[in-house]
Structures are given as C-alpha cells and as structure tokens.
Amino acid sequence: MPYIFKSLGHKVPAKYLTDTDDEMTGSSALRLVFESMGWGFVITAYDQVTILPEWSHLDPVAEIAKKISPSLPSAILNGLERPLGEEDIKALTDWLELCRKKVSWKDSFSSEGTTLTMFKHGIGDPSGPANGNLETGVNEPLFAAMITVDMDAVKCQIATAVMVGANKAPLATIAVENYGVVGGINGGYFAGAKPIGVLRRQGYTDNAKFWPQRSAFGWNDKGETVFVDGRETADINSDRRFDQYTEMLQAGPLLLKNGEYTDNTENIKENVLNMRHPRTMVGTDGKKIMWAVIDGRDNMHSVGATIEETRKVCRWLGMSTALNLDGGGSSSLWWRGNTFTLPSNSNDAERPIPYGVLIFREDSGVRN
Incomplete structure (x- = not known):
C-alpha cells in the first residue's frame, strides 16, 4: 500500500x-x-x-x-x-x-433485447469535495450506466408504486414486482408522490397538466418515439399529434436536439442546472433509445455532472437528442435483478419514487 x-x-x-x-x-x-x-x-x-x-x-x-x-x-x-x-x-x-x-474503462453486456453498458473515468480523491472541483471544469471521477433498447422489439412501460401497494417505492421494488421485467430506470420530477408535469401510461393519463416550457418524451407499442421540445409546444393535450403516444413523461431541460446542444433552461432552478448532481437521461442515436444514469456526490466513485457537463456526456454516449430526467437521490438504474448505480443518499439506500420506466423482455408478452 x-x-x-x-x-x-x-x-x-x-x-x-x-x-x-x-x-x-x-x-x-x-x-x-x-x-x-x-x-x-x-x-x-x-x-x-x-x-x-x-x-x-x-x-x-x-x-x-x-x-x-x-x-x-x-x-x-x-x-x-x-x-x-x-x-x-x-x-x-x-x-x-x-x-x-x-484513465477510463467501458464494457457492455447484451441480454433479452437490451444492452447494459458501464463507463468509468478518472481517479477518486478521498479528501476532495463530494462534487469535485467545479473551478477546473473536469468532472472526474465519473461513473455512468446505460441500458440501450430497440423500441420496435422491446416494450417499455411506465409503472407506478401504487402497483406494488405504495405511494412511493424504490425502483428495484417496482421492477421485481412486475412480470417479465429486464431493466428499469427512474422517471421525471415529482413533489410528494405526485408527478410534476404530464404522465401518461398505457394510454391512461395519471397527470394531465403539461408543465409550461418543460420538455417531454413519449412512445407507444409500435416503437414510435417523440421528444417534445417545451419551447415549441405549449401543451400536448391540445395537440392531436401526440395522442398516438400511449406513454409520456415530462421532465427537462432538453439536453440535445438533432445533434446540437440546446440552451433552454426550462425555468429549472439554478442549483439544479449548474451544480454537479447525479443525473438520469433518456436519449436516442436516431435508431435506438438509451436510458442512462450518471452517479454523483461521491469524491471516490463519481462526482456527478452539471447540466452542461451532462450534455457533453450524452453526446459522448452517442446520443443525438436527449432529455434530462429527475436526478439527485432519485437516480437509479436496474438490470436483471441488480441495481447498477450507487445511491447518493446519506443512508446509502435507494430513494423511494412514485414511478419508474420498466423495460420488458422480448418474450414477456407485454403490450400497452
């Protein structure tokens, strides 16, 4: 030593x-x-x-x-x-x-229509700040995990904690209590146990209010997906183009659009945008959908990312369009029975959340 x-x-x-x-x-x-x-x-x-x-x-x-x-x-x-x-x-x-x-490392594992990819950059400093040194502009050490799916072949659905008998529950609990699940990730923002912004699942609307200027992601069982730019769309409920998407969650800000960085803050608080936190994102390379988490608040493992740094990570991961989801202590990614991210809460436990996005096996028979 x-x-x-x-x-x-x-x-x-x-x-x-x-x-x-x-x-x-x-x-x-x-x-x-x-x-x-x-x-x-x-x-x-x-x-x-x-x-x-x-x-x-x-x-x-x-x-x-x-x-x-x-x-x-x-x-x-x-x-x-x-x-x-x-x-x-x-x-x-x-x-x-x-x-x-x-120093860096990357490895991938494919199973049941999904691919888990993990990334690690940099060396930890046990005496450094939990979110790294913001002045240097280098957010290392950094750990990220991502599940890539072909939405044509693999079904994704929003599942609430109510389905497991609670207002909120850890992602792992929601995942294991549903049949045929191979992966999962946390979703959008919430207050208490109520989603902030539109939440639509399996064709039913859990929350109809479209949060002003906030962006969203939607999809259906045909594999069709859409990223809704909150700067261009005032309310999806009055726009029939979005009726075809049976799953929809709202979050923000939009990180990338058609390969370019976006500059809309979507009226999100300054400390959420410009401080380093764990982050959850959904993005696409134009063919497949990528659900990803950046761990944070840990000077040895991963310090997290600002929104600008998250944009860079998304592009590095191969995304051309990407949306920021709920982060911080809510960030979590689950795959084939295990959580592949490290909780940032003080008790080292997953934060209970009101809903998550579940990814089902190709042969599970799940349909929206």
Whole structure:
C-alpha cells in the first residue's frame, strides 16, 4: 500500500480497501489498486454481472484489467495468479502514475433485447469535495450506466408504486414486482408522490397538466418515439399529434436536439442546472433509445455532472437528442435483478419514487 499511495499522491482510508491475509498475487494487488483509485463499485457491479449464468465464468478484476485504458503492463495482465514480485510492484506503480493523468474503462453486456453498458473515468480523491472541483471544469471521477433498447422489439412501460401497494417505492421494488421485467430506470420530477408535469401510461393519463416550457418524451407499442421540445409546444393535450403516444413523461431541460446542444433552461432552478448532481437521461442515436444514469456526490466513485457537463456526456454516449430526467437521490438504474448505480443518499439506500420506466423482455408478452 505505501507504493500505491506514493503513486497516487495521497493515502486512501482502509474502508475502501479489501482486507486480506492471503499471499499477495497480481490479482489481489490489482484489486487493491482499483479500490485505491475509487473503482470499488466497478468491481461490485461486475460481480453482479457474474452472478448471471452467461458471465459466471468471468473474473471481475481480470475482465476490468483487459479493457482499462491505459493498458496494463503485459507482465501484470498475464501473471495475475502468480505471487507479486518487486518488478511487478514497479510495473504496477508506474502504470498507476499514468492513470493519474487519464484513465477510463467501458464494457457492455447484451441480454433479452437490451444492452447494459458501464463507463468509468478518472481517479477518486478521498479528501476532495463530494462534487469535485467545479473551478477546473473536469468532472472526474465519473461513473455512468446505460441500458440501450430497440423500441420496435422491446416494450417499455411506465409503472407506478401504487402497483406494488405504495405511494412511493424504490425502483428495484417496482421492477421485481412486475412480470417479465429486464431493466428499469427512474422517471421525471415529482413533489410528494405526485408527478410534476404530464404522465401518461398505457394510454391512461395519471397527470394531465403539461408543465409550461418543460420538455417531454413519449412512445407507444409500435416503437414510435417523440421528444417534445417545451419551447415549441405549449401543451400536448391540445395537440392531436401526440395522442398516438400511449406513454409520456415530462421532465427537462432538453439536453440535445438533432445533434446540437440546446440552451433552454426550462425555468429549472439554478442549483439544479449548474451544480454537479447525479443525473438520469433518456436519449436516442436516431435508431435506438438509451436510458442512462450518471452517479454523483461521491469524491471516490463519481462526482456527478452539471447540466452542461451532462450534455457533453450524452453526446459522448452517442446520443443525438436527449432529455434530462429527475436526478439527485432519485437516480437509479436496474438490470436483471441488480441495481447498477450507487445511491447518493446519506443512508446509502435507494430513494423511494412514485414511478419508474420498466423495460420488458422480448418474450414477456407485454403490450400497452
């Protein structure tokens, strides 16, 4: 650990590190390096993937090591199971010093008509502010997770907590209590247990009020989707063009439109726009729909993003049009039995929400 701390330029509290009395191998040393970098949740998320039968044969540390950039020294990557030697320590710490300048990782897993993609950039600082240093303009460390779906083949529906016998419930609870669900994400803004803005599900209107100047996203069981620009549409209820969309949620602001950044704040509070927070977004690359979450408020794991930074992340993720959904403690993404985002609430628990968007298996038989 002294070698790791020297390469990082700071110490890391023991609570972030795996305690082991076993002989130090390349794999166990690399795990400590990842944890010291603030990548412990990446290992946890990969552990959750390997619970699933398709990937049960994979070792999380080894798989992360294969796809991290900058690339690990081949002597380390090819010798994960052997005892760590002095030359290995030097190779590993030299590599870690490279990571201080720039480090990233990305991996994807496809199942039942969906693709889960996870991203990680940067190294955490245990003594830094929870939302990073705003003056530098660099929002690292950063972790994001995204579910990509083809709306022609995969059905998505809005589901309320009332369906599970509550006014509000964690996304994971809403997801597991519905049949045939493969994924889920939190939705738009709410006050108490009441949605803010239009909410339409399965052709029924839960909330008819269209919030002035706020943007929205709608879809139907034919795979047709629409992003409603709140600056151009005063009220969807008086416009018959939007009747065909049986699912509709309102949030804002619109982040991207046809590949360009948008500049409408949609009368959202300054601290929501210009402070770093966890973010939830829905976007499209013109073919598929992407539901994504950026984690935040954690100086080791992910500091979050301002709205301007979220726009850049959306474009980097491949979105051409994108809408900001409810963020902060509500941000959550669930896939195949596990939550692949880290709650930002003080009790480390998912915030109960009044509704979420559920993604169903291709063979679930669900129809709007």
